[in-house]
Amino acid sequence: MQKKIRTTILIMGLLVFTTFLVGIRPINAEPKKTTALPTTIKIGGVFPITGRPEAGRDRRDAFLMAVYEINNQTGTDRILPAGVNLLPNVQDDLNTPEGAQAAADALVAWEADIVCGTSGSSNSMTMASTFTPHKIPQISYASSSPALTNRTAYPYFMRVAASDAWQGVAVSDLVQAFNWTKGAVIHTSDAYGTGLIEVFTTDFTAAGGTVVTDQIFDANALEVSTQVQALKDAEVEFILGNFIDKDAATCMKEAKNLGVDNLPWITTDGWSTTATFADEDDVKDAMQKSIGTTPAPLTGAGYATFNTSWFSTDWAFLAGPKNSQDTGSAFNSYAPLSYDAVYVAAKGLAAAGSVDGDELLDALYDVTLEGASGSVSFDEYGEVIGRYDYVQLVDETYTTFGEWQDGPTFIDGEITLADCSEWSIASNKITNTKEGPCPAAPGFELLIAVFAVGVLVAIVGRKRK
Amino acid sequence: MAIVPVDVLSHAAIAFVYAGKLILLTIGLNMTYSVLKFSNFSHAEWVTWGMFSSWWLLQILAFLVPWDAEMGFIINNILIQATFAFFMVGILGILSEILVFGRLRDLKASARSFTVASIGIGLVVRNLLSMVFGDYPQPVSSPELPFGLEDILVINITLTNRDPILGTQSIILTSYKILIILISIITVLLIDYIFKHTKFGIAMRATSDSIDLAQVSGINTRQIIFITWFIAAGVTGFGAAFVRATQGRFGTMDGFSMLLPIFAVVILGGVGSFRGGIVSAFIISYAREISAIILTEFQKKPYGLQYVIEDLLGFTISLSPGYMDGVGFVVLILVLLFRPQGIFGSVEAIRARV
Numbered sequence: 001m002q003k004k005i006r007t008t009i010l011i012m013g014l015l016v017f018t019t020f021l022v023g024i025r026p027i028n029a030e031p032k033k034t035t036a037l038p039t040t041i042k043i044g045g046v047f048p049i050t051g052r053p054e055a056g057r058d059r060r061d062a063f064l065m066a067v068y069e070i071n072n073q074t075g076t077d078r079i080l081p082a083g084v085n086l087l088p089n090v091q092d093d094l095n096t097p098e099g100a101q102a103a104a105d106a107l108v109a110w111e112a113d114i115v116c117g118t119s120g121s122s123n124s125m126t127m128a129s130t131f132t133p134h135k136i137p138q139i140s141y142a143s144s145s146p147a148l149t150n151r152t153a154y155p156y157f158m159r160v161a162a163s164d165a166w167q168g169v170a171v172s173d174l175v176q177a178f179n180w181t182k183g184a185v186i187h188t189s190d191a192y193g194t195g196l197i198e199v200f201t202t203d204f205t206a207a208g209g210t211v212v213t214d215q216i217f218d219a220n221a222l223e224v225s226t227q228v229q230a231l232k233d234a235e236v237e238f239i240l241g242n243f244i245d246k247d248a249a250t251c252m253k254e255a256k257n258l259g260v261d262n263l264p265w266i267t268t269d270g271w272s273t274t275a276t277f278a279d280e281d282d283v284k285d286a287m288q289k290s291i292g293t294t295p296a297p298l299t300g301a302g303y304a305t306f307n308t309s310w311f312s313t314d315w316a317f318l319a320g321p322k323n324s325q326d327t328g329s330a331f332n333s334y335a336p337l338s339y340d341a342v343y344v345a346a347k348g349l350a351a352a353g354s355v356d357g358d359e360l361l362d363a364l365y366d367v368t369l370e371g372a373s374g375s376v377s378f379d380e381y382g383e384v385i386g387r388y389d390y391v392q393l394v395d396e397t398y399t400t401f402g403e404w405q406d407g408p409t410f411i412d413g414e415i416t417l418a419d420c421s422e423w424s425i426a427s428n429k430i431t432n433t434k435e436g437p438c439p440a441a442p443g444f445e446l447l448i449a450v451f452a453v454g455v456l457v458a459i460v461g462r463k464r465k
Numbered sequence: 466m467a468i469v470p471v472d473v474l475s476h477a478a479i480a481f482v483y484a485g486k487l488i489l490l491t492i493g494l495n496m497t498y499s500v501l502k503f504s505n506f507s508h509a510e511w512v513t514w515g516m517f518s519s520w521w522l523l524q525i526l527a528f529l530v531p532w533d534a535e536m537g538f539i540i541n542n543i544l545i546q547a548t549f550a551f552f553m554v555g556i557l558g559i560l561s562e563i564l565v566f567g568r569l570r571d572l573k574a575s576a577r578s579f580t581v582a583s584i585g586i587g588l589v590v591r592n593l594l595s596m597v598f599g600d601y602p603q604p605v606s607s608p609e610l611p612f613g614l615e616d617i618l619v620i621n622i623t624l625t626n627r628d629p630i631l632g633t634q635s636i637i638l639t640s641y642k643i644l645i646i647l648i649s650i651i652t653v654l655l656i657d658y659i660f661k662h663t664k665f666g667i668a669m670r671a672t673s674d675s676i677d678l679a680q681v682s683g684i685n686t687r688q689i690i691f692i693t694w695f696i697a698a699g700v701t702g703f704g705a706a707f708v709r710a711t712q713g714r715f716g717t718m719d720g721f722s723m724l725l726p727i728f729a730v731v732i733l734g735g736v737g738s739f740r741g742g743i744v745s746a747f748i749i750s751y752a753r754e755i756s757a758i759i760l761t762e763f764q765k766k767p768y769g770l771q772y773v774i775e776d777l778l779g780f781t782i783s784l785s786p787g788y789m790d791g792v793g794f795v796v797l798i799l800v801l802l803f804r805p806q807g808i809f810g811s812v813e814a815i816r817a818r819v
Binding site: 050053189210211212213214215216217218220221222223225226227229230232233234235246249250253257258259 | 470471472475476479482483486599621627632633635637639642708712714715716718719722723753754757758761764765766785786787789
């Protein structure tokens, strides 16, 4: 009995001692933030470097360029106080939520003060959920899902890329301009794929249109024939697709195989790009004369400077391998946004004078910038206003036939669609001048003709016998 | 709107092609299942390696040989690529046996150990492929068929076009889809014939029943096992090359994404039954397709059942066509509830199954 009592007291003593020991260094989620700017500010950057190398590397390089420039600013040009520098930490999210989670965990362990990234909306959501308890502000340069505007779920998230809430309305305005009332949509099941479609469907339906069918497939799916065939069965006036380039390639290849490429296809920013059909003639053929939206080209002095300096050999020291600089091709369209995200971060840090998450976030919302992507300013949700161009793919070139900024504006001219319909654009109105569809393969008549010939041959053959 | 609102023939053709893909990719798994008596989860990476090796040959030849009109036929020839994939994946199968499964067999390991080891092999192979080729999808430049078959071997028939009763009924099949159907059926019948009517097949079945007895009977079981691995893996690689040709892009996760449907086909058809594999592939494929049609019609505006229910009852039931992939597994579960050995499987096979 005494032994039992002694053992119990010993165990309880150990527990108390352990609690006391642990209590000296409490483990909690509160970040060790200071109310002054440290000399080294840790800035994380997350990019799909291996998952989407043609996009991720350029966006990474733009991030690193901006960090370098900011650290080397002098005099009145300097944004951050003298002696305060940015320390970058580049993470690869592999373009998957799992990779994004790992990247976020790594940056939290590294005690990042602020993070730029990432590209995919689903991946940004994963990261935002990890950063929120640590109050780490996150500025995305490319995530566009409207779901990310939810400031209850993602209070420390903001972005320099426009939400698809704008693009969904832009697409809806486009199809309404063509007086289409019956359409179908197809998209991936992730946050990016569904976000724009929901906004489009709401706006289009409110305007009297009907989305006859909504087909969905998982990102990276191999087999989409059934979904594409269902689009064909719907007998609609247009098909809106919302996915990124590689899923678009899968879908359009199947569309070509099944003969669905002769309907008007509407593209969105994820696949209104030459990367969709690079080295794939079938996909390029299927996408001919498709129309859609793409982020408005960047203009302004900031963009011109960025464009000029991008290919400078001064950047040879950047971590490689590079994409655009090595191939000589134009940089990825979101590279300037990645660049601006860093400048927004720097201006926010300078204004806040602190790396405290809440103070920094308030300061970030008030930042205005004439950057590489143009004029940047944020609304009460940390969102920028969207601007889009309406484009059409002809051969391998996207030509612009209008733009959208709070409403559509079209350029006068003529346009022919994939269903061989012809349209005239004048005074911001689109008028049908020739109806589709393209001349179709003979139908039932052919079967009857073949059958009749067969019967005739049989009768003649019998008579001869 | 026509009385028949869907292109039934086209959907039937799509389901037929998907069944062909499933058959082609399950033959190897059925072989390993029936002879070696364990679930080989690295089968997914055989599919992936088959795709990559066939593509890899194209890259090598394009690098070494000047690509002109004559040489293009050899460089980008699907039969050459598929044959190369056969040997490359076959070698992978043999390596798996030498490095892992053979040692486990010598240690008299249980079937579960084999299965777990196969999962590990799959992870290793997948990550090696990512390291070597990258994690991002590779574009597919359409390979060529000999004798201009890609232009000849095409079915593009439109029986009715926007007919008020029948709507549009058409069958559109590219050459690769037709080849997948033909090759899958020929291959499964060939393997089935080898199993049942050749000395080698008898030896494989004897080895499957009892390795010790087979050895006593004078059968070189080690050789049989090696050949089984080579053929099972090789056939999978051969098929994977053709599947790659039908896709827009391919990547390191493609095989893994096919793993569940492949296992569903094997289990539903009955372990070790190749003809059962054909039937089950068609069952799963058509169940998937029919459910997609039903779910699409359910949510079709404005007359779809979803909106009728919403008007009548005041609440919405949303069933997306995206659920169609799950329907095949529902069918699998229902069949197994009444016939656990699968459609053509035997009761004894279940006891050996993991």
